[in-house]
Structure formats: structure tokens, C-alpha cells
Amino acid sequence: MTEISKTDQCVNFLKLLANEIGLGHNVYYPASKLKPTVVLSLIGSDPSLPSILLNSHMDVVPVFEEFWTHKPFDADIDEEGKIFARGSQDMKCCGMQYLGAIRKLKRNNVDLKRSIHITFVPDEEIFGPDGMKAFVNSEDFKALNVGFLLDEGIASETNVFKAFYGERTCWQIVFRVHGQPGHGSLLLQDTAGESMHILLKKIYDFRKSQEKLLEDNPDLELGNVTSINVTKMSGGKQRNVLPAFIEITVDIRMALDVDLNEFEAMITDWTKACKRKVDIEFPTKEPYCAPTKVDETNIYWTGIKQALDEMKLEVKPLVFVAGTDAAYIRAKGIPAIGFSPMNNTPVLLHDHDEFLQADVYLKGIDIYENILSKICNV
Known part of the structure; x- marks a missing residue:
């Protein structure tokens, strides 16, 4: 049975x-x-x-x-x-x-x-x-x-x-940041790590702005602001080889007053600031x-x-x-x-x-x- x-x-x-x-x-x-x-x-x-x-x-x-x-x-x-x-x-x-x-x-x-x-x-x-x-x-x-x-x-x-x-509106985004591969001992330009550093700074600067909203207004709750967090990171094949790309997954929960088109445009601007190409994938992209x-x-x-x-x-x-x-x-x-x-x-x-x-x-x-x-x- x-x-x-x-x-x-x-x-x-x-x-x-x-x-x-x-x-x-x-x-x-x-x-x-x-x-x-x-x-x-x-x-x-x-x-x-x-x-x-x-x-x-x-x-x-x-x-x-x-x-x-x-x-x-x-x-x-x-x-x-x-x-x-x-x-x-x-x-x-x-x-x-x-x-x-x-x-x-x-x-x-x-x-x-x-x-x-x-x-x-x-x-x-x-x-x-x-x-x-x-x-x-x-x-x-x-x-x-x-x-x-x-x-x-x-x-x-x-x-x-x-x-x-x-x-809040949930978006989960995979960023694939490309860069110059090569030997890990070299100081090559435009590596994936450099571009990822730029992207991460954009992400965490935005995160800080939302934290400040909460700090400055005691009437606000977490549900009234937008949260953003890196939840996964991967890339590279070997310890002495610069990766051709690095991937991160980001979990975003947008406040009800966020314009989704404007928010997506901001994300696009973040990727344009990187030194090399950045691919974007949305495993989750909920509508308002x-x-x-x-x-x-x-x-x-x-x-x-x-x-x-x-x-x-x-x-x-x-x-x-x-x-x-x-x-x-x-x-x-x-x-x-x-x-x-x-x-x-x-x-x-x-x-x-x-x-x-x-x-x-x-x-x-x-x-x-x-x-x-x-x-x-x-």
C-alpha cells in the first residue's frame, strides 16, 4: 500500500x-x-x-x-x-x-x-x-x-x-554585471568587481535614504517605505581568475506611493553608471x-x-x-x-x-x- x-x-x-x-x-x-x-x-x-x-x-x-x-x-x-x-x-x-x-x-x-x-x-x-x-x-x-x-x-x-x-509591491531582480576577465594577479580595468561595486553603492545609498525616512518621521512604519536587500551573490570559476560576470539577486518591496515606471527608470540609470554591460532579469515583477x-x-x-x-x-x-x-x-x-x-x-x-x-x-x-x-x- x-x-x-x-x-x-x-x-x-x-x-x-x-x-x-x-x-x-x-x-x-x-x-x-x-x-x-x-x-x-x-x-x-x-x-x-x-x-x-x-x-x-x-x-x-x-x-x-x-x-x-x-x-x-x-x-x-x-x-x-x-x-x-x-x-x-x-x-x-x-x-x-x-x-x-x-x-x-x-x-x-x-x-x-x-x-x-x-x-x-x-x-x-x-x-x-x-x-x-x-x-x-x-x-x-x-x-x-x-x-x-x-x-x-x-x-x-x-x-x-x-x-x-x-x-508593498514586490520585485525581485537578478543583475548580471559583466567585466574584463583575466589573471587574478593583474590590475585590469573595467572588471566585473569594479562595476559590481558601483551598482552595490547605488543600491545601498538608496537603502540608506529609506532608513532615513523612518528615522526622521516616527509616524512612518516599515510598510510606508521601500526596502531593498541583496539576497544572493554568485560568480567566478576559480580563485585566481577574474570573472567574466558576477550576479546578484535583489529583493525589493516598494511602498504604495512609488511610481513603478519611475522606479524602473532609476534602476536602469544605476546599470548605466557601471563600467561594462549589465543584464537585468525579473524573476518576480508584481504589478501595483x-x-x-x-x-x-x-x-x-x-x-x-x-x-x-x-x-x-x-x-x-x-x-x-x-x-x-x-x-x-x-x-x-x-x-x-x-x-x-x-x-x-x-x-x-x-x-x-x-x-x-x-x-x-x-x-x-x-x-x-x-x-x-x-x-x-x-
Whole structure:
């Protein structure tokens, strides 16, 4: 007998939960038979209304187990109530909190006019090619009639929760800087190293300008400026041979007020300053995506704010610094908010010893319960 895959185990677990809670369930394969998207559904009393989508992703990033003090996939809980597990913050907590909140709403016979669909998608940690990115372009997604999305946010180290109404635009660029090859003992001109030095100075001067914006204005958050970082570097064949080219990969997250055409022109000017030819490749070049409004014109945001106000919880709208599946939903013109109910919690997503306090997790179920009771009836 063939051993069941981890993905199939996850799908079967979600089906089991759906049957236990009393939810409908469907499994779709928008791009690959190896990458299922699971949709659990609670049909509202007026299914003609646009539905609420609650998104979670099944995948997590890898671990360096030798740096963990607990087994990363055992969900160990210590004497302080900390649940240690990969995905405890990013974002298996949200998926299970959604279901916990719906279980309570059903138990209390709360009338929900709008239908709720809970998606568990693959590939979020690798930009969702066979997950949400593919699913939003399918007829199966269209049939859900989604009017609003709740997706993951990030922990807050203070008492104030964070709600994300937009994301910076992600570009990842490979620069291949050419130069004069030759013997490593010579002082040849126009080497790849010299040109790379020029390019790196341009990159890090720009990075410094963004750091200064943050330093000079305490009201700005990281999501309000543009980040740029060199993430990979390669080149050369042998220690005593000057390379014909050197490559670097740069990760850029552009603020919402950046003109993308002007930014690309600036990058082109950087390469023109180099002594020799520079080739540019864009493995990732996302288009601008308009943020979701967080004012009285957005009935869903009004419902979220009302729910949190009733619980005397403070929330701060922000631009997310990285990327989530919510971007694919916003690109369809559907409003989306990223919100993970984790306050007074260190940010540990992708980190060693990722954990979530048990009482914070349980409180999050109550928060989602109140939010859903509001936004499903606006």
C-alpha cells in the first residue's frame, strides 16, 4: 500500500473537521493534482449576498531543527502555556481559530446572512503559483461570490492589534554585471568587481535614504517605505581568475506611493553608471495593487472595527511589509484585510522556536467569533 502523503493527510483532517462542525467541503485542483485547495463552507440565511472568505495556507517554511528547543512539528506546550510549532503564528493558528469561531457561532445558533467559505491553500510561502494565485482565476472561485476576505496578518508585540489593508509591491531582480576577465594577479580595468561595486553603492545609498525616512518621521512604519536587500551573490570559476560576470539577486518591496515606471527608470540609470554591460532579469515583477479602504465606505471594515470596539480592543491599520495571498484577492477588486489576533506576542514567523501563547490563541477564537457575527450581517 502506498503511504498517504502529508498533503492528503491534511486534506483528510480538514474534511474530518468539516463533518464534525457541520460544514460543506470541496477539494479543487486549480493548477496541479498534487496541490489541492480545500474549501469548507457554511451557507448563510441569504446566500444571494456576497460571501465572506477566510483564507489560510497549509504550507509552512522549512525548519533548522537543531536550533529548536522543542520538536517543530509536535506542537509541544510548556508550563507557561507556549505552544511551540512551525506554523503556530504563520498561520495554522488562524485556520483553526476560524473553525473554532464558526463552531461557537453554530452552537449559539447565531444567524449569519452571508455565507462563509474557509480556504486552505498550498504554496503561499512560495508566492502561491499552484495555490491562491491559480484559484482566483478559476470558475470554482467565481462561484463562491466572494465579497470580502480575511487573511493572515502578523503578531503585535504591544497591546494594539495590527490590521493590514494593503501590501508593498514586490520585485525581485537578478543583475548580471559583466567585466574584463583575466589573471587574478593583474590590475585590469573595467572588471566585473569594479562595476559590481558601483551598482552595490547605488543600491545601498538608496537603502540608506529609506532608513532615513523612518528615522526622521516616527509616524512612518516599515510598510510606508521601500526596502531593498541583496539576497544572493554568485560568480567566478576559480580563485585566481577574474570573472567574466558576477550576479546578484535583489529583493525589493516598494511602498504604495512609488511610481513603478519611475522606479524602473532609476534602476536602469544605476546599470548605466557601471563600467561594462549589465543584464537585468525579473524573476518576480508584481504589478501595483490598490489597497483596501479602511474608512466608513467599507462596510466590512466598519463591521470589524465595531466588533473590536465592543471588546475594547485597539487596532491599527497598516501596510503589510511582505506578501500574502490577499494580494491576489485585492487584484480582483475584492476588499481584503490581513488580521491575525495575536497581541502582546513576539513576532516569530519563519523563526526558530516559533510559538503562540495558548490563552492568546483561545482569545483569538472569541475575537473572530465577534468579527464574523458583524461582517456576515452587514
